[in-house]
Amino acid sequence: MSKRPASSETSDLSTTSKRPKPPSNITMSLERIPLEHIPPNYRVYGALFRDVSNAPFLQTQLISRNPEFEYAFIDASTIVSRAHLLAAVWNAVYSSVEGNLRTPNVHSEVVASLNINNNIADGYRRWGITSDKTKDLVVVKILSSPEPLPQAEQENEAEEVLSHLTSQIEGRLVRLTDQEIAEVTDWQKVRKYYKLNGVPVLDQTKDEAVKKKKMESMAIMGMALRGL
Amino acid sequence: MTEPATEFPPPKILTLSPAHKPILITQGAEGRLYKTPSPFQPDQFCALKYRPPKPYRHPILDARLTKARISSEAKVLDRCYREGVPVPAVLAKDAAAGWMMIEWIEGEPVRVGINKWLGERPEDDAVVDHSQEDETPLIDLMKRIGVAVGALHRTGVVHGDLTTSNMMLRPWADDRLPNGHGDKAEKAKAVAGDVVVIDFGLAMQSQSDEDRAVDLYVLERAFASTHPRAERLFHHILDSYRGAFKKAPGVLHKLEDVRMRGRKRSMLG
Known part of the structure; x- marks a missing residue:
């Protein structure tokens, strides 16, 4: 428990309702995220970093196009759930497979895919990492090769990505689960970005869990319909 | 391969x-x-x-x-x-x-549910006495259909191909299902579930009473041919449609005209 980083500094935030977490001294492996309808020579890895303290450094690497930082860095407060995130990842990978990227690469495409309109800069600003605001960071790494990788090589690859991430990101690595994401979602932002304020179906829904599920569906739908 | x-x-x-x-x-x-x-x-x-x-x-x-x-x-x-x-x-x-x-919507089309309820009865329905039968579950389904179509029209959308095949019965959680066992409960389960409207391939945005009336007319005709033995209950759909949609009276009035002339407007003159 004593290992929770920066607990003294963040004690004024509403952290009291949160479950204390066991110290993550066990080496975590990087999750390979399963997606359907994507060629097997694509691999998608994802993780969530909590309480990130060097967001300005990370954003600078993206802006300077440091080739070692080919990641999608997403401000986790704008993410509703795992399915919401993966919808954007899927759309980006599909665009890459089809040769229809609208942004420089598949990683920037993930961030832009979270937007419900075609304004790419707007997408980066809202969903991407921002130096002064991003506290919790979703990281997605997408790799492809001419042929599917054998299991052993794929494990090495995941290992390498993870060690680079943990050496560069100052934060606490956690699994990319709905529970972890739910702890950092900023619903006010989500409602604004996905135009969910005053939507009749939400007013008609009383159950909070059902309501969140509907917001997730409408966010995914907004992304699928982008620009229509 | x-x-x-x-x-x-x-x-x-x-x-x-x-x-x-x-x-x-x-x-x-x-x-x-x-x-x-x-x-x-x-x-x-x-x-x-x-x-x-x-x-x-x-x-x-x-x-x-x-x-x-x-x-x-x-x-x-x-x-x-x-x-x-x-x-x-x-x-x-x-x-x-x-x-x-x-x-993916779980469950079966409304068509299947209604036909399960009606069961295999080849004899002429006219001679069957319904007065002894409790038809509440089927009537409730008709009401839910009317509410769904009313909500659809309220939104400013007409479906274009309303049939009982283009509506699904999404199963309820167990605690909402009719309880009990035996034939009666089984029949009631066949028509239980939320009505979900599907296949909007012919849908369009329209606020016109005419278009809405044609939607209802298509459903009425589909109902009559798919479930002739439940046709006498069709009015329950229209009744609950009226309750669910403020502008229903105008649509139902128009429906009278559409019934007289069929789905297509006369192209003469």
Whole structure:
């Protein structure tokens, strides 16, 4: 428990309702995220970093196009759930497979895919990492090769990505689960970005869990319909 | 490849990953519906609606029509979903490639549920005495259909092909299901569930009483031919439609006209 980083500094935030977490001294492996309808020579890895303290450094690497930082860095407060995130990842990978990227690469495409309109800069600003605001960071790494990788090589690859991430990101690595994401979602932002304020179906829904599920569906739908 | 060749080649999107074989659910005049794993929700299925290219149409025109139709259907679904009309949510789409993936709705079409309720009774219905039978579960379903259609029309959308095949009965959780055992409970279960309207391939945005009345007329005729033995209960749909939709009186008035002349307006004069 004593290992929770920066607990003294963040004690004024509403952290009291949160479950204390066991110290993550066990080496975590990087999750390979399963997606359907994507060629097997694509691999998608994802993780969530909590309480990130060097967001300005990370954003600078993206802006300077440091080739070692080919990641999608997403401000986790704008993410509703795992399915919401993966919808954007899927759309980006599909665009890459089809040769229809609208942004420089598949990683920037993930961030832009979270937007419900075609304004790419707007997408980066809202969903991407921002130096002064991003506290919790979703990281997605997408790799492809001419042929599917054998299991052993794929494990090495995941290992390498993870060690680079943990050496560069100052934060606490956690699994990319709905529970972890739910702890950092900023619903006010989500409602604004996905135009969910005053939507009749939400007013008609009383159950909070059902309501969140509907917001997730409408966010995914907004992304699928982008620009229509 | 040991499997027999499928009758239709699946769309490219379903060939990207060899892991699963898509299941062709229906083949309509305009498109096909596949059941396939959801792209990003593990352990869930989705419905993939695909409009294949039409070889008899000029390629440029064909591409444009396909794209516009997929987009239009997706837009209608989005609008309905936000307004609280029970419809499947859109998961992903590539209008240029002619497909969209939508939420898989569990359950059976309303058509199947009603026919299960009615059972196999070949004898002439006119001689059957219904007065002894408790028809409440079936009437409740009719009311739910009316509410769903009312919500749809309130949204400013007309469906264009309302039939009991284009509505699903999404199963209720166990605690909402009619309890008890035996034939009576089984019959009631056949018509239990939320009504979810599907297949908006012919839908359009319209606020006109005429278009709405035609929607109801198509449903009425479909009902009469699919479930002739339940036709005498059709008025329950219209009654609950009236309760669910403020502008229903004008639509029902128009429905009288449409019944007199049929679905199509006279093109004379």
